[in-house]
Amino acid sequence: MELRAAGTGHPDPGARHTETGSPTRSRSADPSLAPASGYGLDNSRCAPPLNALGLLTPPPRRSRAARPGFAMADVSERTLQLSVLVAFASGVLVGWQANRLRRRYLDWRKKRLQDKLAATQKKLDLA
Helix, strand or coil: CCCECCCCCCECCCEEECCCCCEEECCCCCHHHCCCCCCCCCHHHCCCCHHHHCCCCCCCCCCHHHCCCCCCCCCCHHHHHHHHHHHHHHHHHHHHHHHHHHHHHHHHHHHHHHHHHHHHHHHHHHC
8 A cells, every 4th residue: 555645646755554544754754853952842843832922811900909009908907806716716616526526436446446356355265
C-alpha cells in the first residue's frame, strides 16, 4: 500500500502507519519536524500567547469600596468582638463534643479487646 502526501498525489517517504492504520509522519524522515532545541521545544511554530492576540477579556472594574482607602467594611468594634467570641465558643463546643466521642470509642474498643482476650484465654485453658 502506497502512502501519499496530503494534497499532492505523490508518495510520501516520511509517512508511516500506526496501529489504527492512519498514516503519521516520522520525525526522522522530515527535517522540518525535528525539534529546534535540545528539549523538543520548537517555539518558532508555537501559537502566540492568547493575550497577544487580544482574546482575553479585560479585568473587571473595581468598585469604590475596593479602593485602598477602604480596607474593611464598616463593622463596629462591638460586632467584631461578638463575632470573635461566638467563633471561639463554637470551636470550644465542637472540640469538647469530638473529645467525648473519641473517649466513648476508645472505651468501647478497650472493652471489646478485653472480651476477646478473655475468650481466647478461656479457649487456651480448655485446650
